[in-house]
Amino acid sequence: METSDIETLCADLTLADVDDEDMSMHVPNVTVGDSDDDVGYYAVGRLITDRNIKFPFFQDTMATVWRPTMGVTMRQLPTKRYLIRFYHEGDLNRVMNEGPWTYEQSLLVMRRLLPGDDPETVQLQHVEFWVQIHSLPVGFRSEVVVKAIGTFLGEWVRSDDRNFDGSMGTYYRVRVLIDVSKLLKKHMKMKRDSGTWAVVDFRFERLPTFCFLCGIIGHGDKYYVRALHGIDPNIEKPFGAYMRAGSRRTAPLAVNRFVAPESNVEKKTWTAPGADSVFMLAAVQVGASTSVTAPDKGKVPQVIHPLTNVVPTTHDADEGDITEFVVAEQKRKRVDTETPLTGASMSEMDIEIEVPKNGDGASSAQQARLEL
Template structure:
């Protein structure tokens, strides 16, 4: 006989007491499972459904993100083997994230979390930071809970020399369950003792309540913050001052691919200023009349401003910065200090 691949198949049990409408179920699952590809539902009767996924990865993803609920009741999921049928499906457990409250910071560690999980069920994961630390408002563990047993509300733990400490538990994404007996496969209205009494029991005597359901609005997520020394940002380059708006700069001449022919020797010769061997200081410019006039002429040339002149002024060739400084004269060091910053302390809590 041909053997089918069951890696893409899950069997689901809906613990609601009402007859499940397949169209409503498909709309609900499609809304909850938007991150996966198409899937197919087949009604198996007794609120049991066969789910066929497009890939094995999708079926494993749905299993890893349990628990799921429909109509606020738990959806039990079972992954069959190649030799199993619908009748072999067992819905006896469901994984939950459980918050362990009231532990002192000194006792919040993986070893204690694993010791406590033996009282709850099969441990699947301890929520810890990349450094292995799990301290916070509570310790968070993922446990495969037996749904045929009452939910655990808490436990006394041995603290050594001190009195035993009561640790309380809260369950994330907890669906409807019975406030009388703590079972997940029915609600308080289906509790046999309640129905046998004609609904005359005092609800103040209930041992469970909505307080067992953890809030999922502010689930603590550990984050490691590493601080590293950074190099200082270099200062921006010094720019030449912008001319006044009253001075209209002369447009730059466009490049002419055909240069004019060289002038004859009879034409007037333009004398170019030779770069000085050393750069004069401000005091030398102010104390020397010729240097001062030359410095003013250079500023006028930069601003294209030539007072008391109707003819084109003589062109003065300004030396580049590397010409102003001969090879044997070192440039002054004007850059800011780039000493590395001291490394700041790591913000991760230390044991």
């Protein structure tokens, strides 16, 4: 909420006595904060926890995690809430879109303040989560079905753009606004056309502490009230850690050049490692050097071998064709053994030497080659 919004709300004030409403004073055209530099974008938040939070540590930690470009300041409110002020709308939008956020495994419920919102009384019980949809049956894998599942979980916000881009994904992601005062939904049933039922499982990304007995965020199962009234702690719990969507281990910083992108869009700009490498001809059995001409983008490289006559016919790689080769063997030059071998003649002939691993039992032909 900008300062101009506050000015609009307070432009016309009426002051009255609490005990005697007849005693009042009307003050028109009140200006609040006439400085142009006093601009802010506000949000309010609360932590779902019963523990006492040290505000200086909380403010320092969240500012370090958020890293707002233009800075952030906070104020602790009497109702165990925090008034959060950003100095650029882009910082506030990024923080709200990249949630949910946690502090010491406690969920931070945040809400953007609009003109007229009271930070001390505004409702704070909805948080956006990325939810993974697992085990979706074949025949239900469509954007319409994914959106319907998001509506079942809560209020659908958006779906992941990579859900149907050709990736070999094992699940689908949907952004959902969830009421944290209610228990989490771990699965749902879907009925096929044949009349059979299929179970779809859910995994929540960045899920904080929640109860494995009641499925509500904010406390563990050992602090569950009903656990003190005759519930066997060894029973199978209806919820579990499997509802968390894996670990938060960061991806490798360096991109592996051998790993091909999954999406069709990224594949158009990706170059395979073998596209610029040297292709050896299968018909050539000697270890002579091979040269390759640098191909144009989208072309198959041309291979030229010194011992073969190669006439390549190159087509576009995108057309699915391969390079055609016409190979003709060259005759080797005969070298007189009585004639001294010079450096030039040595470079013109190929000598293939095969030595047994044990060094013994070499044939007469091999020994003759060694004598050369």
